[in-house]
Amino acid sequence: LLFFIRTDVASVSPWSAPIIWEGNFDSTLIDSIYKQQNLTIATTVFALGKYTRFVKDFLESAEQHYFVGFRVHYYLFTDQPESVPEVKMGENRSLTVQNVPSLNRWQDISMSRMEKLENLIENELVNEADYIFCLDIDTKFYGRWGAETLGRLVGVIHPWFFDAPRSQFTYERRPESKAYIPVEEGDYYYAGAAFGGSLEDVHHLTKTCREQLNIDAANSIEAVWQEESHLNKYFLLNKPSKLLSPEYMWRDINEKAAQIKIVRFTNVPKNYAEVRPNP
Numbered sequence: 693l694l695f696f697i698r699t700d701v702a703s704v705s706p707w708s709a710p711i712i713w714e715g716n717f718d719s720t721l722i723d724s725i726y727k728q729q730n731l732t733i734a735t736t737v738f739a740l741g742k743y744t745r746f747v748k749d750f751l752e753s754a755e756q757h758y759f760v761g762f763r764v765h766y767y768l769f770t771d772q773p774e775s776v777p778e779v780k781m782g783e784n785r786s787l788t789v790q791n792v793p794s795l796n797r798w799q800d801i802s803m804s805r806m807e808k809l810e811n812l813i814e815n816e817l818v819n820e821a822d823y824i825f826c827l828d829i830d831t832k833f834y835g836r837w838g839a840e841t842l843g844r845l846v847g848v849i850h851p852w853f854f855d856a857p858r859s860q861f862t863y864e865r866r867p868e869s870k871a872y873i874p875v876e877e878g879d880y881y882y883a884g885a886a887f888g889g890s891l892e893d894v895h896h897l898t899k900t901c902r903e904q905l906n907i908d909a910a911n912s913i914e915a916v917w918q919e920e921s922h923l924n925k926y927f928l929l930n931k932p933s934k935l936l937s938p939e940y941m942w943r944d945i946n947e948k949a950a951q952i953k954i955v956r957f958t959n960v961p962k963n964y965a966e967v968r969p970n971p
C-alpha cells in the first residue's frame with residue numbers, strides 16, 4: 693500500500709492527483725521502489741545579488757534532507773560565482789555553477805528564470821537527468837523531501853492559501869494579462885518557489901510561461917506576482933499529476949498550523965528591502 697488516508701486533509705485533488713502529506717505515504721517502500729531506477733534529480737536555484745547569502749544554508753540543509761541516497765545535480769545560477777561557498781557534497785551529488793548577468797529589478801530576475809530553465813533543460817539535461825525541481829534559494833530544509841515527490845508534473849500548494857477560499861487566491865485578475873484567471877476559476881494557489889516533474893513536462897511549462905511573460909511584456913503589463921501568476925495559470929490549464937502539501941514550502945520554521953505535522957522546507961524570513969536590488 694503506497695498511500696494511506698488522513699482525514700483532516702484532502703489526499704487527492706478533484707482530478708485524482710495525489711496530495712502528499714505526512715502520514716499518507718510509506719517512505720521506506722517508496723525509496724525501495726525508486727532506488728532501483730538509478731535516477732538523477734536535477735535541482736535548480738538562482739542566487740543573484742545579495743541572495744548569495746542563502747546558498748550555504750540551502751545546500752547544507754539539502755545535503756541532509758533532500759533526496760538522500762539519490763543522485764542529485766544542483767545547478768546554481770548566479771552573477772557572483774566567486775561568492776559561492778565551499779559545501780561538502782555527498783557521494784553521487786554535485787554542483788554546477790552557471791554565471792548569469794546581473795539584473796537591476798527583482799521582478800526581472802524572477803521573469804528571466806523561466807527562459808534560463810528552458811535553455812538548461814534543452815541544452816544540458818537531456819540524457820543527464822530524469823527529473824527536475826526548480827526551487828527558490830532563500831529557503832532551508834528541515835525534514836525529508838524524497839522520492840514521494842517525484843511525478844510527471846508537480847506543484848506545491850502555497851503555504852498562505854492552503855486553507856483559504858478560492859476568492860482569496862492572489863491570481864492575476866486583469867484580463868489583459870496572459871496570467872488572467874477569472875474569479876470563478878482556479879483549483880489551488882500554487883507556490884512559485886518550488887515546482888518540478890519530468891524534463892519534458894517542466895520544459896513545456898517553462899517554455900509556455902516564458903512565452904506568456906514575453907507577450908505580457910510586449911503589452912506593457914506585468915502580472916501581479918510575475919512568474920508565480922503565470923505558473924498558476926499554467927497549472928490551471930495543465931493539471932499537476934502530483935501536488936505537494938505546504939509541508940514542502942512552509943512559511944517559516946517557527947510558524948504552526950494544525951494540518952502541518954512536519955515542516956520539510958521553508959522560506960527563510962528576510963528583510964526584502966535589504967536583499968532586493970529595488971523596492
Ligand SMILES: *[C@@H]1O[C@H](CO)[C@@H](O)[C@H](O)[C@H]1NC(C)=O
Nearest residue numbers: 729730731732763819820821
Ligand atoms: C547510474 O547513473 C549514473 C549517471 O547517469 C551512471 O554513471 C551509472 O553508471 C549508473 N549506475 C548504474 C548501476 O546503472
Ligand SMILES: *[C@@H]1O[C@H](CO)[C@@H](O)[C@H](O)[C@H]1NC(C)=O
Nearest residue numbers: 730760761762763782783784
Ligand atoms: C552512488 O551510485 C551508485 C550507482 O551508480 C550506487 O551503487 C552507490 O550506492 C551510490 N552511493 C550512495 C552513497 O548513494
